[in-house]
Amino acid sequence: MLLKVNEIEAKSILTKSGLPGSDWVINPYNGCQFxxxxxxAAQIARWKHPDEEWGSYLDVKINAPELLKKELVKIGNKFKSRDFGTIFFSSVTDPYTGLEAKYNLTRQCLQVLADFGYEGNIGIQTKSPLVTKDIDVLQKLKNVSVGFTVTTLDDKVSRFIEVLAPPVSERIKALKQLHDSGVPTYVFVGPILPSFVKNEKDINELIDKLQEAGVKEVWFEHINLSTKIKDRLYEYLKKESPELIADFDSANTSKYREELDLKIHKALAGRGMKLGLDKVIYHHDLPKKLNNKLIQNK
Ligand code: SF4
Incomplete structure (x- = not known):
């Protein structure tokens, strides 16, 4: 897919978040190469690019670090503490989308937060091992954690559904590298892919692998098949692998979700791992404000 890159000047960069577990969000890019x-995000972030295919454009907010510096000065010293809440990277992009290797905007924003002396929580969620280039900056931040999205252990499956994202095997290696460098990590298993993570064996294998990589916190989220997501996903499945549609359909019932919840709780029992929000997330059960803004990543 050809990528159209637009260098833009953003008007604000630290914005209020409605995402579960975060208070502020920083998006150095709009759009995502993965x-x-x-x-x-393909649906909520494309209002500026209604006719462009998701993955085919990237708005690069070249003034993001400078802007963040100004906004933090305006906010003032009293917000250096944890009371300020959690800052999340990112809600409408992957903060380590491919061109971060060139622009280093996420890195520079993290450096600005470190220079400011920010001691609140910072959460970073990505699918890219590119984050390991910033271990030196991450080590300067007091309360940072890096989350990887892991929806399968099979690189072929991740290549199929997370079309241009780095292979999941590389993500697991990066998790281990971060852990070994003293950077706290977590994993977001979302969406739980009905065709690939549906029995206890799959779930246990996945959690075993994450534990081996030093992960102590894991979030699970049921698949969101709301109309717009479903339209795009099913159009792709119809073309590439129509036999999977029945599995996705059958995952869209409360009975399926209840059974899967039990399997996940059973698989996590006795491992000493934390389950994010203490439950398997289902977007319909979240407060409306959060529901509207939740992305899988997430
Ligand atoms: S789910 Fe995340 S990584 Fe994948 S395209 Fe969307 S923003 Fe990018």
């Missing part, structure tokens, strides 16, 4: 087929 083009996952289940992406919620």
């Amino acid at each position: 083009a996952c087929m289940y992406c919620y």
